[in-house]
Amino acid sequence: MPRMSARVFAFVLADDxxxxxxxxxxxxxxxSPAAxxxxxxxLVRIGLLGREREPGARQDTFRVYDDDVWYAITMQRRxxxxxxxxxLGEGVDLLDQARPGGRRVRETLEYYRFMRAELPETMRRWKExxxxxxxDEIAPDAVGSHG
Known part of the structure; x- marks a missing residue:
């Protein structure tokens, strides 16, 4: 993540x-405002911040949308x-699995398949x-809002 994007996200996450x-x-x-x-x-493009505009307002505002921000961000990554x-599946079909590059692409594909398969259970365990x-610190609708 670019440095200024990381600073903005950290600020929004940590400020009240x-x-x-x-x-x-x-x-x-x-x-500067340009930065x-x-x-x-x-941050809006990658889904870490949301952009809003109140009716009648002249400027956008930015915020983290979810009370469980890391759950929401992780689920967006699905x-x-x-x-x-x-x-990667297309790449595996095109590459020779006997060659190092083909093996690396296949391993990467299997890693991503594994991560995708594990994600629902991991997120269930995170909620617990x-x-x-x-x-009680969790807003009642935040616990089940993305499940």
């Missing part, structure tokens, strides 16, 4: 506000895993662990 204008992000991070513009565009499996750690 629910949403931020680009100006608030620039002030909070002590950087924020590129960073939030990247689509990327699925695309990778399809793409999160409930154990934070109990």
């Amino acid at each position: 506000a629910e949403h931020y204008s680009a100006q608030e992000l620039a002030q909070g991070l002590r950087v 924020i513009s590129g960073a939030v565009r990247h 689509e990327a895993l699925d695309r990778s499996v399809r793409f 662990r999160r409930r154990e750690l934070f109990g």
Whole structure:
């Protein structure tokens, strides 16, 4: 992740506000609005931040959408895993498995298949662990909202 995108995401994650204008992000991070513009565009594109505009407002605001941000982010990555499996499957079909490159692509495909298959159980276990750690601190609709 680019450095400024990482800084913006860390700021939004650690600060207490629910949403931020680009100006608030620039002030909070002590950087130029231009630096924020590129960073939030990247973060919105990859799904780490959401962009909103209140009715009648003249500027967008940015926020993390989910109370269980890491669950939401991980589940968004399922689509990327699925695309990778399809793409790598095509590569495996084209490459000679007896050659090192073909073996590496096949291993990568099997890794992604494994990760995709393990994801639902891992996320179920995360929800349990999160409930154990934070109990009543979790908003009631956050626990089952992405399941």
